[in-house]
Amino acid sequence: MRKQGLSTYWKCQLFGWGAASLYWAFKGLTGEGFMLSLAVCFFITDMLCYIGITHIYRAIARHAGWNQLGAQQLLWRLIPAVIIMGVVFMVVTIAKLYLLKYWLVPSFHPPFREYAAMAAEPTFIAGVRLMAIWLLAYHLYHYSQREIRIATEKAKLELITSEMQLQQLTGQLQPHFLFNSLNLVKSMVRNEPEQARRAIDLLASLLRSSLYEKDMALIPFSEEMEIVGDYLELQQLRWGEILRITHHLAADTEEIKIPRWSIQTLVENAVKHGIMQQQDGGVIRIHAARQEPFLMVTVTNTGAWKPATGTGIGLQNLRDRLALHYHGDAALEIHTDELNVSATIKIPLHAKI
Structure with a gap:
């Protein structure tokens, strides 16, 4: 003793x-x-x-x-x-x-x-x-x-409260995303069975990320981009060539931790409220680079900014999660011109989380 x-x-x-x-x-x-x-x-x-x-x-x-x-x-x-x-x-x-x-x-x-x-x-x-x-x-x-x-x-109470809020926000976002994906697969099953099978594989990968790794609030940027890649391939199976994608991702950004589904939320928003609203489709550009003291990730899509349709569950959810994770040091900024809409996330590189 x-x-x-x-x-x-x-x-x-x-x-x-x-x-x-x-x-x-x-x-x-x-x-x-x-x-x-x-x-x-x-x-x-x-x-x-x-x-x-x-x-x-x-x-x-x-x-x-x-x-x-x-x-x-x-x-x-x-x-x-x-x-x-x-x-x-x-x-x-x-x-x-x-x-x-x-x-x-x-x-x-x-x-x-x-x-x-x-x-x-x-x-x-x-x-x-x-x-x-x-x-x-x-x-x-x-x-x-x-x-x-x-x-x-x-401090412990505030931490517990923040964790509960994050769990609620994640739980809110997952059904929203998954139901949209299931509806997409459903639309291809009858007329495009081969593409539907590939879509089911992609959806299974997204489900695995959603259900089995949901406790990981922050993940490396490279893993987030894998989720984004699966989602965009799923969308391209449906929309074909009218959805074009380009990206420029700096190599030194791969291991930076960011909130799970943060970039995916911007990409989903760009597809739904940007590309799908254009008769001839458009381009989604993803750019990521270090700009001390932030990681800057910008998702740009062809189309016009419509606040009434772009301020729903996805973006507001993302803003809330950024505020909880980084205590006001992170930001989500949206810029628009005549042809494009850009959404930029600023993630502190040296944040105390």
């Missing part, structure tokens, strides 16, 4: 009061009438008495739940606590000093009442100062630990 060492509390108690006791012993060493036996007794009794006083306070504070109080509530308890502990410190210290000196110093025999009256004020002030320092250190430590714990729990 693994042995547990001293807790942080006891380490601080021993170190703090040990350092203070050694300081007082050193002051005695540099003064007049130093006695080693008296110094050792002072050191031992200082450690026992003052650790005892503060430990009793700790037990009371923990039982009363003071470590869970707000600053203002705690302050009204600390003020009387400091005064009471200062009084206890004064009584214990005067009694301890008097008895040890009385027993160990032959020439020390003043009346206790006179000795106590002379030492009371400076000892009380010293006690209040020391106890105030101890109480502040003790409660500041617990306050900082509580804030760290709250911040950690909040």
Whole structure:
């Protein structure tokens, strides 16, 4: 069984009061009438008495739940606590000093009442100062630990919430994409059986990616392009030569992690709302390159931009996923001219996800 060492509390108690006791012993060493036996007794009794006083306070504070109080509530308890502990410190210290000196110093025999009256004020002030320092250190430590714990729990909750939102968004996107693909295959089964068989193979590959790898929220860019390739081949089986595809993908982009189905969403949107709306079809161009500090991926299609038909589930879903993954550092931008529509994703290369 693994042995547990001293807790942080006891380490601080021993170190703090040990350092203070050694300081007082050193002051005695540099003064007049130093006695080693008296110094050792002072050191031992200082450690026992003052650790005892503060430990009793700790037990009371923990039982009363003071470590869970707000600053203002705690302050009204600390003020009387400091005064009471200062009084206890004064009584214990005067009694301890008097008895040890009385027993160990032959020439020390003043009346206790006179000795106590002379030492009371400076000892009380010293006690209040020391106890105030101890109480502040003790409660500041617990306050900082509580804030760290709250911040950690909040971060965990935000992470869990984000993961749940991402799962919901992915679950929303998958049926949308798959139903469209199934409808496409259905349209080819009767008149184009050979192409339908190839389409089923491609759809099986897409289903495998959807169902068996759905827990991978981020994938290498090269794997995303494999999904895009399957999807575009599936579309070309239906639309033939009216759907033309070109791409320029920089080699140093292959291993960059991006959200699954992010480029596929842009390509699907380009096919559905761009190429399919053109009588003579058109071209889809995919361009990817590093432009520090981003990976820039642009999907351009022939056609006109129609916000009413282009802001449905796909693009909004993608915007939401980018926001959740990259905390506002990623972007989806759409540009248009007379002949083409371009959608560009900016992925931070050095994002903390």
